[in-house]
Amino acid sequence: MNNIILLDRNKPNYKGNLHLHTTWSDGRLPAADVVRAFKEKGYHFISLSDHDIYTRTEAFNTSDFITIPGTERGELNPVPAKNPGYHFGVLDDPTVEPEQPRYEHLHAFPTPVPWVGDHSPQLLIDELRSHGNLVVFNHPEWHLTRFEDMVKYDGFFAVEIYNHATEWSTASSYGAAYWDHALQNGKRVYGIAADDSHSHDPNWKIPEYGGGWVQVQADSLTHSDVIRSLKQGQFYSSSGPEVYDLRVENGRLKIECSPCKFIMFKAFPQRGPFFGNFMSGEPLTQAMMEIEEDMTYIRVECVDFEGNVAWTNPIFVEDLL
Ligand SMILES: [Zn+2]
Ligand SMILES: [Zn+2]
Structure with a gap:
């Protein structure tokens, strides 16, 4: 990949x-x-x-x-x-x-x-x-x-x-x-x-x-x-959060963002993972997921503590293969 x-x-x-x-x-x-x-x-x-x-x-x-x-x-x-x-x-x-x-x-x-x-x-x-x-x-x-x-x-x-x-x-x-x-x-x-x-x-x-x-x-x-x-x-x-970096490295999609409550990977057809420090409430500033070859696209949403969202554009997995 x-x-x-x-x-x-x-x-x-x-x-x-x-x-x-x-x-x-x-x-x-x-x-x-x-x-x-x-x-x-x-x-x-x-x-x-x-x-x-x-x-x-x-x-x-x-x-x-x-x-x-x-x-x-x-x-x-x-x-x-x-x-x-x-x-x-x-x-x-x-x-x-x-x-x-x-x-x-x-x-x-x-x-x-x-x-x-x-x-x-x-x-x-x-x-x-x-x-x-x-x-x-x-x-x-x-x-x-x-x-x-x-x-x-x-x-x-x-x-x-x-x-x-x-x-x-x-x-x-x-x-x-x-x-x-x-x-x-x-x-x-x-x-x-x-x-x-x-x-x-x-x-x-x-x-x-x-x-x-x-x-x-x-x-x-x-x-x-x-x-x-x-x-x-x-x-x-965006309606609030910032995205600093988004890249595919060694089969993983990695994102860095301003402090957020949730980071959600929206993959299709298998829904991607979502992250949040539910116990501690600590903000997230990065996340990553393994890309599967039979996914068609993946986009990321970062949601801050006010509910504002940053939306990345999709990556198309076929372009990576
Ligand atoms: Zn108008
Ligand atoms: Zn209009």
């Missing part, structure tokens, strides 16, 4: 929020204020993913903070004149040569997207990709998306597995079961935690932003390096 390093404790990593809203759609603050709010929270990058309007905000970029062009495309529902239906996160991918021109800053998309049959979400995903974008299947739990949609549709590179706004408001933010459904059916997709924040008010006692993010390991803080790492799964998602 090959040794591989998925997250390297010695490499730079950058904190980002790939889903939020400003006054360009239904958010409360203009883009400049949202950028300032995230910089003050120590983020390195964000995407101003307003509803059905594409943003290119390189003007905000500095040496230690960048914005990733993108949008959130929605207004697609099998029931006419009803919204929300499907929502897709859209991120400009500068590492591909698109078949169609890239969307320009403040390009406004026609809404609603007509429902022309069950293949409508696929048509939308294909259209977004043809213009040089990565696509994320946003907040499936909140939309009560059908599980089979995770298998039926192709071309999304990630599932939004934690959406802070819907946890903050309606406690329906965890999409990891959808993610597992896709993975168990052979899809190679990653998990993304994000804010989907609209207000960005630093005075609120129950914060509506800064609650879900990705931590990306990249060579440098540039649009293309961040996107390249996202596409390769060189990141983890």
Whole structure:
């Protein structure tokens, strides 16, 4: 079995929020204020993913903070004149040569997207990709998306597995079961935690932003390096804990993280082990498991004492053999 390093404790990593809203759609603050709010929270990058309007905000970029062009495309529902239906996160991918021109800053998309049959979400995903974008299947739990949609549709590179706004408001933010459904059916997709924040008010006692993010390991803080790492799964998602290192060494998967209450290896089809110091309550900062050759994928969840989670991306066992 090959040794591989998925997250390297010695490499730079950058904190980002790939889903939020400003006054360009239904958010409360203009883009400049949202950028300032995230910089003050120590983020390195964000995407101003307003509803059905594409943003290119390189003007905000500095040496230690960048914005990733993108949008959130929605207004697609099998029931006419009803919204929300499907929502897709859209991120400009500068590492591909698109078949169609890239969307320009403040390009406004026609809404609603007509429902022309069950293949409508696929048509939308294909259209977004043809213009040089990565696509994320946003907040499936909140939309009560059908599980089979995770298998039926192709071309999304990630599932939004934690959406802070819907946890903050309606406690329906965890999409990891959808993610597992896709993975168990052979899809190679990653998990993304994000804010989907609209207000960005630093005075609120129950914060509506800064609650879900990705931590990306990249060579440098540039649009293309961040996107390249996202596409390769060189990141983890979190609502609290940190993952310092994740690697396969001598047939074992090893993780190091900030102090946590539980570390769970989610393997398929044989469920992996889970760890916790149940007697002493002492925090865990590392764990490992033996990889079995007939497992298809393994991902890890680290849960801290407040119940916040860090989710690693899956390793695919066939890649190790
Ligand atoms: Zn949405
Ligand atoms: Zn949103």
